[in-house]
Amino acid sequence: MIIGILSDTHSDRDNALELVIEEFVKRGVQFIIHCGDIEPQHCNPSIFRNIPVICALNAEQLEKPGFKTCPAGWIFTQPNRRILDFNHIRIYVGHKRSYDFLKTSEHNLMAFLDQMRMTHDGLRWVFSGHTHHQFFVQTRLVNFINPGAIEDSFDGYSFALIDTENSEIVFSRIMKTKPNIDTFSVGIISDSGRISKIDPDFWHLLVKEMRKRDVKVIIHCGNIDPSDIGRPELSGFKVYCNLRRDQKAPKEIPDNWEIIKNSESPIVKINDYSFYIQIDLGIDLLSESEFDMHNTSMKLRRKFPEIDFILCGFTHNALLVEGEQIKIINPGDIIDDRNFAVICLPRKEITFGHVPVKDMLQ
Numbered sequence: 001m002i003i004g005i006l007s008d009t010h011s012d013r014d015n016a017l018e019l020v021i022e023e024f025v026k027r028g029v030q031f032i033i034h035c036g037d038i039e040p041q042h043c044n045p046s047i048f049r050n051i052p053v054i055c056a057l058n059a060e061q062l063e064k065p066g067f068k069t070c071p072a073g074w075i076f077t078q079p080n081r082r083i084l085d086f087n088h089i090r091i092y093v094g095h096k097r098s099y100d101f102l103k104t105s106e107h108n109l110m111a112f113l114d115q116m117r118m119t120h121d122g123l124r125w126v127f128s129g130h131t132h133h134q135f136f137v138q139t140r141l142v143n144f145i146n147p148g149a150i151e152d153s154f155d156g157y158s159f160a161l162i163d164t165e166n167s168e169i170v171f172s173r174i175m176k177t178k179p180n181i182d183t184f185s186v187g188i189i190s191d192s193g194r195i196s197k198i199d200p201d202f203w204h205l206l207v208k209e210m211r212k213r214d215v216k217v218i219i220h221c222g223n224i225d226p227s228d229i230g231r232p233e234l235s236g237f238k239v240y241c242n243l244r245r246d247q248k249a250p251k252e253i254p255d256n257w258e259i260i261k262n263s264e265s266p267i268v269k270i271n272d273y274s275f276y277i278q279i280d281l282g283i284d285l286l287s288e289s290e291f292d293m294h295n296t297s298m299k300l301r302r303k304f305p306e307i308d309f310i311l312c313g314f315t316h317n318a319l320l321v322e323g324e325q326i327k328i329i330n331p332g333d334i335i336d337d338r339n340f341a342v343i344c345l346p347r348k349e350i351t352f353g354h355v356p357v358k359d360m361l362q
Contacts, residue, residue, distance in 0.1 A: 002027060002030055002031075002163055002164075003033060004024040004161055005032075005035065005127060006020055006034055006035070006147050007034065007035035007128075007130070008035070008130065008148075008151060009034070009037065009039065010038075010039060010150070014176075016150050016151070020159050023172075023174060024159075024161075025049055031051065031052050032054070033053075034054070035056055035147065036056035036057065036094070037058070037129060040066025044071065045071050045074070053071075053074045055074060057078045057095075058079070059078070059079050077094065082094045087164070090120060091125045091126070092120075094128050096128065097112075097128035098131045105288055109137060110137070110317070113137075113142040113144060124141070127145050128144070129147070129149065130146075132149035133146070133158075133323070133324075134146060134147060134148040134158055135322065136160075136318065136320040137318070137320075139317055145160055147159050147160035148173070153173070155173060155322075155348065156175040157173055158171070158172070159172060166354065168352065168354075170351045171322075172347065172350075173349070179346040181271070184217070185214050185342055186270060186342070186343045187210045187217070187218040187237075187341075188221065188341040188343065189206070189221070189331055191279075191313045191314065191335065192220065192224050192225065193334070194225060196228055201358050203231050203233040205355050205357075206340065213351065215342060217240070218237050218240070220239065221242055221313040222243065222244060222314075224242075226243070226247055226248065226249065226250060227250075229249060230250065230257055234257075238256055239256060239257045240268045241257060241260065242261075242266075242277045243261060274304070274306040275307070275311055276310045276311065277312075278310070278311075280313075281296075281310065282330045283314050284296075285330075293323075293328060297326040307326060309326065309327050309328075310327070310328045311329055312328070312330050315333070318330055319332075329341055332352070334355075338357070339353075339355075340353055340354070341353075
């Protein structure tokens, strides 16, 4: 099933909701999750093309006449009644959980997710809105998603999608203007370590996933086995590879590979976009609130004014934090979770996916 997630439509001053729903229809969305701050005039099945909707109400809305009756095909969640079983998946659909992380740390958020899982066995997805920007953290058992906002988001009219068959998550947006830049995609991976010894087919399978998404450039954020530099499977890509300070590059490197040294030049420039790569930043971010992460981004931007994305690794959990000017992305772990991310530009559509194991393709 394809699920479309949106939030914070408010009064929809720009009439963008219709554009996002049209995009949902194009992408085959079969169910919609609305993470709250909806106005009564939008509780209308025809606006949502009669696609079923789960919508979070806040406490103030419960007493308003416009929310007394749930539209046909809809489900309202409310405070203390946010958990429901949907299509054999247990989910939490709320509104203000993102605000908790704005002031606390990623570590605390993961503790909350673990506690929710203990209380509600089998919980798989937590959805929230309220802060008007996209946020994602993936743990081994539970994923937390804030799709951004239809009204007053940082960049365009933002939304997210989930393909439940392969657990692929896409964060996208309807842009307010049409850029005069050709579309291109960059693959992001990290922490591949000993994967070649564990799964000799991994790089071949990764290439299949990258080609599905029209990726031409791959950035490896770090923790690569130096013997994997120059993998023949990646001969059709431009590859930027980050090395730890204690690692040395092979003497012979194919022309399509470029080695990044964080201590020298941590910036990769691709077309009109700049990527700052710092592998161990992923650990530092565990103890930071989302507000602190934005401060970290701005400090880096003062030193490197051109950066658009901060890429990191070193942790199992995939992470997306959308700032007003910079997005932080950790693609997640390869060894255990086989994670990767793809950034499609200039739309800034970010996909989090998994490299399947060979048996799944047979």
